[in-house]
Amino acid sequence: MDNPQHDARYAPPQADVEDVPAIAEGPQLASRAQRFFAIFLDTVFQVLVLSAVSILTPYNPFKTQGNDLWAPDPAGAITGALTFFLLNGYLLATRGQTLGKALLKIRIVRPSGEPASGARLALRYGAGFASGLLAVVLWVYSLIDCLMVFRKSRRCLHDEIADTIVVKT
Numbered sequence: 001m002d003n004p005q006h007d008a009r010y011a012p013p014q015a016d017v018e019d020v021p022a023i024a025e026g027p028q029l030a031s032r033a034q035r036f037f038a039i040f041l042d043t044v045f046q047v048l049v050l051s052a053v054s055i056l057t058p059y060n061p062f063k064t065q066g067n068d069l070w071a072p073d074p075a076g077a078i079t080g081a082l083t084f085f086l087l088n089g090y091l092l093a094t095r096g097q098t099l100g101k102a103l104l105k106i107r108i109v110r111p112s113g114e115p116a117s118g119a120r121l122a123l124r125y126g127a128g129f130a131s132g133l134l135a136v137v138l139w140v141y142s143l144i145d146c147l148m149v150f151r152k153s154r155r156c157l158h159d160e161i162a163d164t165i166v167v168k169t
Helices: 032-056 074-095 099-103 118-131 135-150 157-162
Strands: 106-109 165-168
Touching (some): 032 074, 032 106, 074 118, 118 135, 135 157
């Protein structure tokens, strides 16, 4: 009988095993930093356009209807939405990107990876613009919306509403 100390069944493996990189399943999510800087750039572009409007026309889009947080401001919400869609509408409709997202090489898609429809994109951004009718609602919505990106899924409230994700291109 063989010596149990030399039994090969109990010996450590002798094969060289290299780590195999994990195969990414589905689209790769955009980083939180990419998402932050994309919205930052989108905001800068929008402020530049609205500043030009306030300089070149008698209308000042930065002047609110008062200091009351509960006072409706439909003109401000409509102006913001129109400016946003004038700047980003074509890119959103054709590539699922805003100017900021295009510069940072990220885009909006469905969780399956297929492009987001125009209706989903309208729902995604429409929720934020609708909340802009009342300043206090916009503040609460915006706070919840931006904090949700810190979850594992990196999906903000507007992503959940429209069932979208933001991925690297």
